[in-house]
Amino acid sequence: MNHDDLNHWSKRAADWVTDYHRSLRDRSVRADLTPGAIAAQLPREAPDAAEPMEQIFADFERIVPQGMTHWQHPRFFAYFPANASPASMLAEQLANAMACQGMLWQTSPAATEIEQVMVGWLREALGLPEGFVGTIHDSATTATLSAILTMREQAMEFQGNIKGMHGHAPLRFYASAQTHSSVDKAIRVAGIGQDNLAKIATDTSFSMQPEALRAAIVADQAAGMLPAGVVLCAGGTSIGAFDRIAECIAVAKAHGLPVHVDAAWAGSAMICPEFRDLWKGVEDADSIVFNPHKWLGAQFDCAIQFLRDPTAQVKTLGLRPAYLETAGREEIVNFNEWTVPLGRRFRALKLWFTLRAYGLDGLRARIRNHVAWAQESALALAAIPNVKIITQPILSLYSFALPDDIKTENLLNRINDDGRIYLTQTRHEGRYVIRVQVGQFDCTREDVMMIPRIVAELIGQ
Template sequence: MNKKDFRKHAHQLVDWMADYLENKASYPVSPNIQPGDIYQQLPDDAPEMPESFEDILEDFEKVIMPGMTHWQHPAFFGYFPANNSEPSILAEMLMATMGAQCMSWLTSPAATELEEKVLEWLRDAKGLNASWKGVIQDTASTATLCAILSARERASNFLINRQGFTGHEKYRVYSSLHVHSSVDKAMRIAGLGEENLVKVAVDNSFAMDQNALREAISTDLLSGFTPLCVVSALGTTSSTAIDPVKEIGEICEEFGLWHHIDAAYAGTALLLPECRWMMDDKVKADSYVFNPHKWMLTNFDCSVLYVKDAGQLVNTFSMTPEYLKTAQDAHVNNYRDWGIQLGRRFRALKLWFVIRSYGLEGIREKLRMHLALTKEVANLVENHKNLELMAPIPLNTICFRFVDKSLSREKLNLLNAQWMQSVNETGKAFFTHTKLDGNYCIRWVIGQTDVSMDEINMAWELLMEKLAELN
């Protein structure tokens, strides 16, 4: 493709993108296909000769689009959203065009300094501790792994990095029963072992029980283990339960543990002063992660990790062979040393575009609108005689189910699963589920960029229609 053709096709794709954003609500939220349907439409062998852009785009429309789940659809209510926005998409286009490799200051000075500045903006706008330093990771899973590895190295005085495990270490990490699976995976990767992740009991709101945490740490100390780290959740994945991070931080300080706060989804809400009850700048923590790519209008991937002591992070990951050394190393942040990846994308550009295009108040307006819609849904559920809320609703995740006292738990679980499946099969809305205390719940997460009361009313009517059919 020559530059002239590139310009022509780029304009063509921008028109397609704009049309998609205007018409995304007209697509089925999730495709009505079976495993293998897309695969079978693709050639067995790669093309030997060049194909025209027109043919590629035609196959994209004909083969790929019918197999896509549309995460940006305003009736996407599953998982947690990975919402985007027009400014973020435009920044992504610039990132791809420049193709910058932002591993060090020298390789992209503007990328490094913009990242430092926008993360200070966000830190201050969220009311976090002003001494914390930030770095952009790809996902919260990576950020949590970085935190656990840093905790491991701090505890071993960086000997494990240099010499490996001696076989005598008996490290323990603590998290609630509703911990995200990325913590389990991090235990594997860090060499600590899944069996050394202690899952602490939760209270009636599904938040970590601080007394149970203290008891677990004390018991392990008596048994010869070395407590290493606590991962608390500012919004669990199942129900967005808020762990008591202040009290957990105090326990960690008392016992000398690393405290990592996983606020991957809910952390964006700290931009709202009325949500600062979840945590403030006095909370004792060593690291904190949140994902702008979940609820801050910034397309995937963009995860922000803040640390109390950047030196701990850098000493855990820094590796500078001769070919990476530069004259500026002593005076700048080389973010390749702040995590696992050597190569780094210019993700700060997306944050800069979003923050400047909306302003902090524009982002807050979106968040408040989502929270207001959540209250509407909660009222609908509470006023329905055969539905019940299964967890508190601190933010914008509603866990609910159909109930009938004459039916067993197993029958109710099956019925609620069938109910959700029948709704999703229509392609008009998309929900996902969890289990709380063994009870199957439908999760309704309201955080899409363009969601409105129209989609709420449509989804509610659809739920009621399918429930009536099941009954």
């Protein structure tokens, strides 16, 4: 295949994409397959001779779509969305065509400088103060790992990377049980050890209790441990919980601890000023992550980490051997030094296209609709006999259940086997509940109101 062939097949692919998106509402949201069904359709070994693109594309059409769970389906209400607006898809095609490796400023100046500007646009859009800078990671998991590693090094006076952890007082980190499992993973990968992540008690709103945080820090200090950092939750994955950001940051600062705020999902909603009370005080955090790929239409992967001061993170993660130097530009920003991977995709391009193609007002309207439709669907579900709303909507996320776990799990299986909508589960206070999250880029009110309609239909059977 050469570039002339690419021109022909790109047009064919564009036609396929149009047909695919037009047909999504007619497809089952979740793939209805048994494990191994797709692999069984592929040869066991790669071909020795080149095969015609006609056959390759035909095999794609025959095998792949029916083996996918359709994340862009307008009735995908599971997990969190992985939005892919048309403008973002177009930008990704262009970024893929240029296929740059943006590890250094000099390897693609536009990739670095557009990233800097996009971080600035979004900082202002979210209402964060001037002075915050940032970078684009692949996901919030990487951003949180970067923050944890930085906190570790700050606590160890930047000796951990050099001398290791052996012989040092145990480091302690603090988070609530509502934080994402990526925090636990970061603690493990950073060598802190799971036992040294203290899960702080929450109140009746499932928000971290500032007094409990203070007590844990004081107790650990008295026990000869070294408190190193706090991770706060702004829109937890399970039920959407928010920690009491301002109060918890005040406790952390009183003990000299840096704070990372995980707003991976809910951060996008902060482009709407009326929702910002939910993370009041976030401007005093040291690090904040949110994912435009979850709710702003930017295609996965795209996670922004804002930093009050990048110096400590660059000191933690930056390495500059001779082959990565830029002659005569020692102070230039090289974003590979801000994160774990050396290699970097041109992720900023899809933000540039998306923010311009829809405008902040267009994106705000979508988010406001999703929040309103989630609340309306929860009210409709609550009116169905035996259905109880377990956690009320926080932004566009809520949960519901039937009177016992077995009935709830059976209902969820029937919903997803039906195929018209896709929901997932979580456990809340030991109870199995069905989780609803509204946020797919192209969903409508009618799509969202399918949730109570289908639940009522299946319960009535």
